[in-house]
Amino acid sequence: MALGPLMVDLLATELSETEKEILKHPLVGGVILFSRNFESVEQITRLCDEIHQLRQPHLLISVDHEGGRVQRFRKGFSRLPPVAAIGKEYHQHPKLTLERAEQSGWLMAAELRAIGVDFSFAPVLDLDYGVSQVIGDRSFHRDPLAVTDIARAYIQGMKRAWMSAVGKHFPGHGAVEVDSHLGLPVDSRHLEDMLQADMLPFTRLCQTELAGIMPAHIVYENNDKLPACFSPFWLQEMLRGKLQFQGAILSDDLSMEGAAIMGGPLERAEAALSAGCDMVLVCNNPGSVEQVIDGLKVSTDPLRNARLMRLHGRHATPRHELQQSAEWKQAVQTVMDYAPDPEMELNLT
Template sequence: MKITAEALRQRIGQFFFPAVFINDTEENIQKTERLIREHNIGGLTFFHSRASAATNYESKKKVVFNDDSYEKIKALIVRYQKAASTPLLISIDAEWGLAMRIEKTPQYPYAITLGALPENKSDLVFEVGKQIGLDLKAAGIQYNLSPLADINNNPNNPVIGYRSFGANKEKVADFAVEYLKGMSEVGILGCLKHFPGHGNTNVDSHLGLPVLKETLEELLENELYPFIKGIENNVDSIMIGHLAVPSLNDGKVTSATLSKGIIQDLLRDKLGYDGLVISDALNMHSVSKLYETKGQLEWEAFNAGNDILCFAENVPEGIEAIYKNASPDRIEESFNRIMKAKEKAGILSGNTAASGELNFEKTSQLNLEIAQNTITAIINNSGSEVAFEAHKNNKLAKLSLYKNTENTFFKTLNSELKSPEFAFENLEVSDISLIKKELENFELVLISLFVPKAKPANNFEIDNEVLELLSELLQTKKCIIFVFGNPYALPLIPNLKNALELIQVYQDFEEFQKTAGIQFLDKITLKGNLPVSIEIQ
């Protein structure tokens, strides 16, 4: 059957998933509506705001928080679906829930925290996938660009870190599959990323091009393992990372997103994957600056084997370039994959309405159960007995770093271990020399370190003065340290090996603070396992 040029262009439009922003101007919203109407685009990928899009890290634009972002996204989705003649597949990055992009929505633990769960608690990862799926449905979103199948085997990785389930390939594979199954149970499409594996890189691909030096054999042994497991379990889609693997690309340092050798030869032919392939965001600097002619990047990404062009910035030009260069068969292939995904998401009949409500209580119960099974003892010397002894002799003090003393962790401990409390909040309002002086007469200091940031840039925003204070206390006092945050921050602390007890708590959620306090007071054996390998000083 011969298809008209216009009909073919309409099909090609389905490959495009431009970025849209929850907090945007009416002018830009109308521009997107026109794009949907005129070019029959296949879907949209939502971000919080233009300032929050990852490539704006270096422009230092301030992200302005907005309490009604959730209501806004719901209304925008309805508006955009109304403009579409083919129902749109709405996507978002919700790795730890809608909270990754939207304020005042349920937040679940980071993947690194879930990675601390014992293997026999993988049902909790399934539950996280399921709850996140239900939250997406409540907003009118059908497609979560998550989870990561990347293996966390490089501590200097600036962009994966806390977003990966850990360093063990079997656990990463099992937990990623559980998360996908949880979403699938409630009808949400998932996505494994960033093929062929972004774990062992030390460049942020939002800003530059990471290069993997491994051979195919090495990749099959490690990086590719979770993706292979995902393929065996019929994963809906796989996202191609912006990273170069010269060994799979005739020695060329080309982004995987633009490499037939990686998408067609490896993923499709060798690994036998016939599901949806989506590019990583095409505005990321590792690829966005490669071509001067508008539309050429979109064509190159499609030609390499991507079905969905995520964050495509040149829609009309991209459609034309694909129309001119692609074979009708190849267009048909990608079009059919996208339609199949839309059918699975249940939207082709035109039913794109949101369903259900956000359930913060259910999230809290789930987070509590995860806390009870993830908190990890890294150094364990019966710290709680020593603390009770010091408390009896008035030799116990508590020190909170980066939160005031009114935190839930201290409040929980105070039911049995009330003692003098000190806090360092930031260099503007807190006096470290005064804190040192105040602590002189105490033998044991129970320290809660609330790591300021999850990303490793600038030492996770931990001030040098705080590291010096910790170093000094570790050399002169008995110290019990609870770290609420990314475990990759631990190697920064000098003399940490001197700690009487070191407990890794991963999150600062109320449920985690409360559980850490209860487990300490009740001398409960901790069940968590550190999911990454870390050398402490």
């Protein structure tokens, strides 16, 4: 069975019978996990295994696990600081910064792969202009060249743990104040300015480093009236055309207020897929999944399926072996060195 274009969420720490049936539906291709789905390492491992056993090829399992404010699984996992902590000394110590980024990307990815998660929506490629309510320390740096270099190293670490990278939020979320979870941000900058700044990390990484890209729920009013996630201009003309991106395009959560301009759940899903998304996230709105599944008409697309299949994780190291390895201990120590947490006790023996 091909991977469908819908990524859905779950209500709790175990699959209900209704959810099992939803996950078997041909329109579904993946699951995104949240903190409400996590109770312990053992529980989340069982949940991932059960999801993977439902279909072949198995459904994609994803999570937002960047570090700092956005780390869905905590107890039993290494504490990941916000990635701004990695980039803070880039100009003074570039080599050290890139080493930290590579090990941090590997640590994040290796621990998730060990429990069965295919990929994290990472890294954030937005620039930190100091104005965004939602980006802030989720960004590596303000300088687009620094973000590009640090993100490339971070992605190399992810790849070393056999996890694909999904960069976000194209073409750039850092220059708007409004949180797209709560409203519809509007960016008034011109395309030429964005190409030299926010879009630069995407431009330089999309050819060889990124297997997926998530567009933003933002209107760039001097370029298109539609939010990027629903915009053929941004997804087809710019991302596929000018940037020649060949990977998967995955929408941000369609329940966010930044997507409300497009109508109800079905209309949002139809618009995002029509604009060029390969997969859309339908979550955090009970009942919307059934509504979309009942109404969405979309044909099988071998190219879309091939793009999504590239996001499957591979070659996971069992957790007990991972935590006994010198590589894991060194990566944890590296994180503690650049972002110490006196309240956290880590067993490195």
